[in-house]
Amino acid sequence: MSHRLLFDDRFADLVESGAKTQTIRRLHDELPRPGDRLQLCRAHSAPVLFTILNAVCTSVQPLRIYKDRPTWTAVELDGEYLILTHIRDLALADGFARTMDFLRYFERKGLPFEGVLIKWAARPEHPHTPPPMRECCTCKHEGKSIKDWPCRTSMNAVGLMCWEPKEAHNGTART
Numbered sequence: 001m002s003h004r005l006l007f008d009d010r011f012a013d014l015v016e017s018g019a020k021t022q023t024i025r026r027l028h029d030e031l032p033r034p035g036d037r038l039q040l041c042r043a044h045s046a047p048v049l050f051t052i053l054n055a056v057c058t059s060v061q062p063l064r065i066y067k068d069r070p071t072w073t074a075v076e077l078d079g080e081y082l083i084l085t086h087i088r089d090l091a092l093a094d095g096f097a098r099t100m101d102f103l104r105y106f107e108r109k110g111l112p113f114e115g116v117l118i119k120w121a122a123r124p125e126h127p128h129t130p131p132p133m134r135e136c137c138t139c140k141h142e143g144k145s146i147k148d149w150p151c152r153t154s155m156n157a158v159g160l161m162c163w164e165p166k167e168a169h170n171g172t173a174r175t
Contacts, residue, residue: 003032005118006043007052014095015040016052022093022119024063031116032057038120055120065103066112073103077117090117 005023007015014020025031032038036057041049061078068074075082075090082090084099091102106113 001032002037002039003030003057004039004041004049006041006049008043011095012042012052018122020093020095021121022117024094024115024117026113026115031060032118034059037123038118040120054123056123057118058121059117059119061117061119063115063117064112065106065115073107073111 005025007023011020011023034057038055038057039051040053040055041051044050064076066074066076075087077086077090087102088099091099094102096102096105
């Protein structure tokens, strides 16, 4: 199944850079499950959405944020009460600079907050997309067609690599 998640500019840049690989969302009927495809989009006022990244959902965990005492906001992840250092780690991973920014964000949305923590891993556009081409480690192929290269090459997991040089760069044959 495929799901679309929208991010405002503040978080979209972090998603695009790979610094943010999770999001917190309110509970609703159509939540992703691990293995589902995610289309991560930049939310604009324009009618067309811009896809930042295609990803695969790796986990969905229940999350609850609530006032434990008048001066303390508590966070539970998967039913476990988080201590302050774990709340800080959660806040930083979710794109907040400080723990207090994270807690105030959810306090403004209204507490108690019942939701989920969704994590993802980026996925290539197509599973059979070849890796980026690399320059041959022995020869210089700049601007030449492959048949004019001064070596014999083969494609492996890292790209095009020499396996038998035809001649050395100084014109002498190699063995």
